[in-house]
Amino acid sequence: xxxxxxxxxxxxxxxxxxxxxxLRLSILQKVPFFHVLTADEIGIVNEQFREFSFQPGxxxxxxxxxxxxxxxxxxxQVKLLRHSLSGQDVLLDVLQPGDYFGSFSPLADERYPDTAxxxxxxxxxxxxAKAFHTLLNQYPSVALRVLDITARRLRETQEIVRxxxxxxxGQRIAAVLLKLAEKLGEVSNEIVLxxxxxxxxxxxQMTGTTTExxxxxxxxxxxxxxxxxxxxxxxxxxxxxxxxxxGIDTGG
Amino acid sequence: xxxxxxxxxxxxxxxxxxxxxxLRLSILQKVPFFHVLTADEIGIVNEQFREFSFQPGxxxxxxxxxxxxxxxxxxxQVKLLRHSLSGQDVLLDVLQPGDYFGSFSPLADERYPDTAxxxxxxxxxxxxAKAFHTLLNQYPSVALRVLDITARRLRETQEIVRxxxxxxxGQRIAAVLLKLAEKLGEVSNEIVLxxxxxxxxxxxQMTGTTTExxxxxxxxxxxxxxxxxxxxxxxxxxxxxxxxxxGIDTGG
DNA sequence: CGCTACGTTGATCGCACTCAAGTATAGTGG
DNA sequence: CCACTATACTTGAGTGCGATCAACGTAGCG
Numbered sequence: 001x002x003x004x005x006x007x008x009x010x011x012x013x014x015x016x017x018x019x020x021x022x023l024r025l026s027i028l029q030k031v032p033f034f035h036v037l038t039a040d041e042i043g044i045v046n047e048q049f050r051e052f053s054f055q056p057g058x059x060x061x062x063x064x065x066x067x068x069x070x071x072x073x074x075x076x077q078v079k080l081l082r083h084s085l086s087g088q089d090v091l092l093d094v095l096q097p098g099d100y101f102g103s104f105s106p107l108a109d110e111r112y113p114d115t116a117x118x119x120x121x122x123x124x125x126x127x128x129a130k131a132f133h134t135l136l137n138q139y140p141s142v143a144l145r146v147l148d149i150t151a152r153r154l155r156e157t158q159e160i161v162r163x164x165x166x167x168x169x170g171q172r173i174a175a176v177l178l179k180l181a182e183k184l185g186e187v188s189n190e191i192v193l194x195x196x197x198x199x200x201x202x203x204x205q206m207t208g209t210t211t212e213x214x215x216x217x218x219x220x221x222x223x224x225x226x227x228x229x230x231x232x233x234x235x236x237x238x239x240x241x242x243x244x245x246x247g248i249d250t251g252g
Numbered sequence: 253x254x255x256x257x258x259x260x261x262x263x264x265x266x267x268x269x270x271x272x273x274x275l276r277l278s279i280l281q282k283v284p285f286f287h288v289l290t291a292d293e294i295g296i297v298n299e300q301f302r303e304f305s306f307q308p309g310x311x312x313x314x315x316x317x318x319x320x321x322x323x324x325x326x327x328x329q330v331k332l333l334r335h336s337l338s339g340q341d342v343l344l345d346v347l348q349p350g351d352y353f354g355s356f357s358p359l360a361d362e363r364y365p366d367t368a369x370x371x372x373x374x375x376x377x378x379x380x381a382k383a384f385h386t387l388l389n390q391y392p393s394v395a396l397r398v399l400d401i402t403a404r405r406l407r408e409t410q411e412i413v414r415x416x417x418x419x420x421x422g423q424r425i426a427a428v429l430l431k432l433a434e435k436l437g438e439v440s441n442e443i444v445l446x447x448x449x450x451x452x453x454x455x456x457q458m459t460g461t462t463t464e465x466x467x468x469x470x471x472x473x474x475x476x477x478x479x480x481x482x483x484x485x486x487x488x489x490x491x492x493x494x495x496x497x498x499g500i501d502t503g504g
Numbered sequence: 505c506g507c508t509a510c511g512t513t514g515a516t517c518g519c520a521c522t523c524a525a526g527t528a529t530a531g532t533g534g
Numbered sequence: 535c536c537a538c539t540a541t542a543c544t545t546g547a548g549t550g551c552g553a554t555c556a557a558c559g560t561a562g563c564g
Contacts (some may be wrong), residue, residue, distance in 0.1 A: 015345055084418040085499050092410050105403030113407050140392035144358055147399045151357030155365050157346050157409045164416035164462030166336040213520060231529055247337055250418030465552060483561055
């Protein structure tokens with residue numbers, strides 16, 4: 001089945017089967033913080049989860065809503081967004097299968113500070129926040145894994161603060177491309193394709209700039225032979241030089 | 253003893269006694285995540301800690317060093333900084349007594365991503381990272397409190413990312429002043445003094461701008477009657493208008 | 505009293521935003 | 535298969551916010 005596609009990005013369609021009850025167990029086993037549990041324990045945990053699927057662009061929850069659930073990505077990708085009063089959205093993170101989001105700290109009466117939106121077609125598992133809290137009490141090793149991952153996310157977010165405070169748009173875009181390639185890179189013929197639909201808007205929202213500026217930088221990078229790009233996709237062809245830019249700005 | 257001072261900020265000198273062994277126990281009791289422990293348990297935990305004091309400007313640890321310890325602020329204030337290759341520093345957080353920093357997630361072989369620096373004279377308690385990890389395993393309720401606080405910090409840091417991505421320098425400075433006033437505000441005669449040494453450099457490093465821009469904004473705010481300010485101190489005189497500038501929904 | 509660090513203010517420059525018009529691509533239905 | 539449409543993307547011209555460079559004022563401290 002080698003149909004001629006323009007985009008090299010695999011848009012995995014989430015069939016109903018992917019989101020079925022039967023496969024939930026195998027998905028939960030892959031979740032980092034349940035990895036420490038035995039098969040029997042996961043079986044018990046599994047009963048607490050419900051599954052839902054969303055189409056690209058659909059909101060899983062909105063910022064401001066009562067934070068009542070913890071979610072786990074089973075398949076597809078989920079965007080975490082913060083909104084500004086001015087109307088601009090900031091893309092905080094793109095979550096992969098196995099990643100959790102929503103209400104994961106045992107705080108009562110909180111609201112979601114961000115909006116979770118399906119980036120591709122997704123299947124998510126959800127558990128009541130209180131039930132998750134009980135679970136953390138029951139399995140301390142799980143709580144430590146959750147702490148571990150949350151601490152890592154904090155450090156990564158602090159690094160983004162540093163970049164926004166001190167780096168140029170070009171540096172930030174180079175950095176985000178390298179980070180995405182690290183996470184989703186698909187190597188073939190010396191080039192690294194970022195395996196996700198990635199528009200100029202996405203890129204702009206991730207780096208605190210405008211679509212136009214993101215477009216200009218991306219075009220420039222391509223002209224310089226650092227990347228190859230098309231509609232909704234980017235592949236890195238010269239990682240070393242891109243790393244140099246991300247670290248030390250060439251100035252223009 | 254009302255001596256005439258130019259700065260209204262109380263520069264609390266940390267006497268040797270403040271950092272003595274005898275007072276450690278009472279300090280640990282005030283640490284949020286040990287609050288759940290009994291007096292006996294705290295006594296045991298206490299033996300694992302050592303105390304150190306630092307003068308303003310001294311580094312407690314440098315970024316890049318092996319992350320071997322968890323620290324708790326006992327007295328004074330600690331700055332968390334990230335450095336850029338360009339030489340600019342970003343001020344991520346100003347920690348208060350009871351706040352923890354350093355290596356608090358049970359990751360092995362990590363390095364500090366930031367530098368911890370004494371902002372005022374400080375006394376800190378430290379514990380070996382592995383010993384702290386053991387402690388978290390021993391007292392799951394403590395681990396949940398740590399997770400709770402870490403998750404809150406993550407949300408706060410994400411909010412800073414949003415601000416840096418979408419807000420103007422003026423908005424960001426207004427927001428940081430309100431946040432500091434919330435945390436350290438000392439009310440007297442309708443005005444709220446931020447109880448910490450706060451220079452234009454600090455303000456600039458917190459909001460991703462330059463000293464000159466920070467100075468211009470602060471001068472402007474004073475001219476408009478929103479704040480009163482002097483060398484190393486700022487007091488808020490018109491919170492409502494400042495909130496409007498910051499873009500916070502007052503809800504009324 | 506100087507010295508030093510902090511702070512202010514002015515002039516100028518440039519990066520990135522804004523506004524605007526246009527091109528290319530994927531998907532859709534005839 | 536091709537026209538048609540919607541969406542993604544590009545590119546240009548002009549502007550402005552905030553950085554940079556520079557000089558000076560001011561508070562605190564020994």
